[in-house]
Amino acid sequence: MSVISTIEKAVTGALSALYRQEFSGKDFQINQTKPEFEGDYTIVLFSLLKPLKQSPDALGKTLGDHLLKTYPELFASYNVIKGFLNLVIADVYWTGFLHTRYTNKSFGKKAPNGKKVVVEYASPNTNKPLHLGHLRNIFLGWSISEILKAEGYDIVKTCIANDRGIHICKSMVAWQLFANGATPESTGIKGDHFVGDYYVMFGNEHKRQVNELIASGMSKEEAEKNTPIMLAAQQMLVDWEAGKPDVIALWKTMNSWVYAGFDVTYKRIGADFDKMYYESNTYLPGKQLVEEGLKKGVFYQKEDGSVWVDLTSEGLDEKIVRRKDGTAVYITQDIGLAVEKYKEFTYDSSIYVVGDEQNYHFKVLKLICEKLGLPSSEGIYHLSYGMVELPTGRMKTREGTVVDADDIMDEMVAVAKQKTEELGKVNDFAPEELEQLYDTIGLGALRFFILRVDPKKRMIFNPEESIDFHGFTASFVQFSHARAKAILRNEAVNDAYTFQANESLLKLEKELIIQLEQYPAIIRQAAVEHNPSAIVNYCYDLAKIFNSFVTEHRVLKAETEDKKQLRLRLCQMTSNVIASGMQLVGVAVPERM
RNA sequence: GGACCGGUAGCUCAGUUGGAUAGAGCAUCAGCCUUCUAAGCUGAGGGUCAUUGGUUCGAAUCCAAUCCGGUUCACCA
Numbered sequence: 001m002s003v004i005s006t007i008e009k010a011v012t013g014a015l016s017a018l019y020r021q022e023f024s025g026k027d028f029q030i031n032q033t034k035p036e037f038e039g040d041y042t043i044v045l046f047s048l049l050k051p052l053k054q055s056p057d058a059l060g061k062t063l064g065d066h067l068l069k070t071y072p073e074l075f076a077s078y079n080v081i082k083g084f085l086n087l088v089i090a091d092v093y094w095t096g097f098l099h100t101r102y103t104n105k106s107f108g109k110k111a112p113n114g115k116k117v118v119v120e121y122a123s124p125n126t127n128k129p130l131h132l133g134h135l136r137n138i139f140l141g142w143s144i145s146e147i148l149k150a151e152g153y154d155i156v157k158t159c160i161a162n163d164r165g166i167h168i169c170k171s172m173v174a175w176q177l178f179a180n181g182a183t184p185e186s187t188g189i190k191g192d193h194f195v196g197d198y199y200v201m202f203g204n205e206h207k208r209q210v211n212e213l214i215a216s217g218m219s220k221e222e223a224e225k226n227t228p229i230m231l232a233a234q235q236m237l238v239d240w241e242a243g244k245p246d247v248i249a250l251w252k253t254m255n256s257w258v259y260a261g262f263d264v265t266y267k268r269i270g271a272d273f274d275k276m277y278y279e280s281n282t283y284l285p286g287k288q289l290v291e292e293g294l295k296k297g298v299f300y301q302k303e304d305g306s307v308w309v310d311l312t313s314e315g316l317d318e319k320i321v322r323r324k325d326g327t328a329v330y331i332t333q334d335i336g337l338a339v340e341k342y343k344e345f346t347y348d349s350s351i352y353v354v355g356d357e358q359n360y361h362f363k364v365l366k367l368i369c370e371k372l373g374l375p376s377s378e379g380i381y382h383l384s385y386g387m388v389e390l391p392t393g394r395m396k397t398r399e400g401t402v403v404d405a406d407d408i409m410d411e412m413v414a415v416a417k418q419k420t421e422e423l424g425k426v427n428d429f430a431p432e433e434l435e436q437l438y439d440t441i442g443l444g445a446l447r448f449f450i451l452r453v454d455p456k457k458r459m460i461f462n463p464e465e466s467i468d469f470h471g472f473t474a475s476f477v478q479f480s481h482a483r484a485k486a487i488l489r490n491e492a493v494n495d496a497y498t499f500q501a502n503e504s505l506l507k508l509e510k511e512l513i514i515q516l517e518q519y520p521a522i523i524r525q526a527a528v529e530h531n532p533s534a535i536v537n538y539c540y541d542l543a544k545i546f547n548s549f550v551t552e553h554r555v556l557k558a559e560t561e562d563k564k565q566l567r568l569r570l571c572q573m574t575s576n577v578i579a580s581g582m583q584l585v586g587v588a589v590p591e592r593m
Numbered sequence: 594g595g596a597c598c599g600g601u602a603g604c605u606c607a608g609u610u611g612g613a614u615a616g617a618g619c620a621u622c623a624g625c626c627u628u629c630u631a632a633g634c635u636g637a638g639g640g641u642c643a644u645u646g647g648u649u650c651g652a653a654u655c656c657a658a659u660c661c662g663g664u665u666c667a668c669c670a
Contacts, residue, residue, distance in 0.1 A: 472618040
């Protein structure tokens with residue numbers, strides 16, 4: 001049980017005994033005591049004054065006395081300032097906590113709860129390589145999966161590939177026109193970049209043809225719809241839907257190049273999926289569901305044959321779910337996918353990691369699923385995240401300011417390498433160990449930098465700050481871990497050691513234990529809020545306290561053997577919790593750096 | 594125009610079930626390496642928590658209005 005729950009129980013028990021009135025934890029607040037006052041945790045008394053008809057001082061004193069007398073091994077002393085009852089937790093409570101947890105590498109993680117959560121993330125279009133925005137998505141999706149696992153959920157990671165549509169046709173047309181049969185293999189270009197290049201070529205050629213048409217007297221709007229290359233792409237989409245063999249063959253080939261490229265990137269950043277979905281498959285069951293919904297009266301048909309859902313009573317608009325020509329729109333396939341996922345996994349909850357420009361879309365999707373009577377539609381959750389911007393503003397394909405995922409990773413690792421070589425602390429490492437370390441530091445920094453921001457806020461990615469390895473960074477936390485491990489390499493904890501006396505804890509020792517004790521609550525918070533940044537911030541705070549502690553106090557040359565063993569245990573538990581927490585956000589921690 | 598999201602130090606970000614004098618990092622300045630990793634530690638300066646009003650013992654946090662920024666309201670995905 002956490003300290004907070006323990007205190008809460010003690011206080012409600014005390015109030016019951018003292019005043020014959022029953023309270024729950026919701027009736028009063030327990031906060032960590034502000035550093036300028038003496039105490040560890042504070043009961044805020046104001047909300048209790050009226051029901052108990054007490055003055056702050058009287059209640060504080062009565063309650064404090066009672067708590068001290070009843071729970072001597074929990075509370076050491078108290079003071080009352082204004083309406084705040086500051087409680088000093090007994091050192092023996094903290095040391096007891098440390099001694100029973102410091103070897104536990106899964107501290108904070110819960111046992112399986114039997115509930116299943118499907119997490120959909122990454123979900124790229126198959127026409128261009130991944131960029132910074134995809135990285136935020138992937139890091140979030142992967143991390144929230146790990147966090148929910150730690151909370152006891154059974155996780156299924158999925159990915160939907162947007163593999164059909166006009167975007168891929170554009171790349172296909174450009175390839176036919178300009179490639180002369182070139183392939184990723186023949187050019188040595190990574191498949192997703194290779195296909196992306198043709199997508200760009202399409203755009204350039206389209207623009208050139210638009211200008212030609214405008215020069216020949218056509219309006220801009222007309223020209224953009226009528227360039228030969230655009231018409232070719234649209235024709236290709238029609239041919240694709242008709243299943244024309246050579247188009248299908250080319251489509252399969254080019255998609256396979258992209259997937260091969262994605263796989264390399266996924267592997268590098270540790271993204272993995274239990275189940276892949278393809279839009280080219282899910283749009284069919286979606287259309288089927290529209291048909292059923294029409295029969296059930298969930299949807300209605302307009303005169304032109306298009307099918308709609310009326311969400312005006314929910315405060316939204318009418319939304320089309322099938323075109324008048326009978327083809328599927330974007331949401332059609334998402335309805336199909338939601339049901340497919342449920343059929344396959346009978347999930348309790350289904351999380352979609354998708355950018356916040358689709359907030360409306362997911363609101364609609366959830367409502368439609370409810371109306372269709374999909375079980376667990378209540379569990380549909382859009383993990384919405386803000387756009388990643390550069391200090392110069394939004395990334396724009398046209399202006400070439402898009403930060404490519406592979407490029408930024410290369411750069412981070414290169415700087416990690418350079419910085420590590422400058423410091424020269426691991427010159428004895430084997431070449432493979434060094435490569436591994438550069439990845440750990442460079443890719444860790446990238447993940448940490450992106451995940452430290454609350455997902456729902458848009459964030460600014462400053463390349464210079466992201467490769468700064470000082471301050472609030474992954475390197476700082478990794479360094480703290482390596483530092484703890486260095487101490488433990490010199491002398492391991494003596495698990496059999498019997499403490500001679502109950503020595504009192506020094507300020508930083510206690511601060512460290514208090515921070516460690518909060519880890520399970522942080523995991524829970526991160527899970528409830530679907531927010532990995534809670535873990536990142538926590539790990540940083542923990543590392544900060546640890547660094548102060550290690551700088552201030554000797555471990556191996558401690559004043560007494562008791563102190564040495566206590567501090568070794570602190571090093572052990574801190575390194576465990578840092579490793580555990582960083583694992584939840586996908587950042588590896590090195591033994592040395 | 595409707596809906597939703599955001600506005601906290603020069604910059605990037607924490608902090609909302611309402612609690613004490615609002616916190617970090619970067620940047621700036623001043624100190625600390627014959628001692629377990631200085632990718633570190635200690636200290637200083639830096640704030641009208643967008644604005645105004647309200648709710649109350651108490652508001653960055655809740656409510657209302659206003660201003661600013663973003664997203665969305667497609668037979669695109």
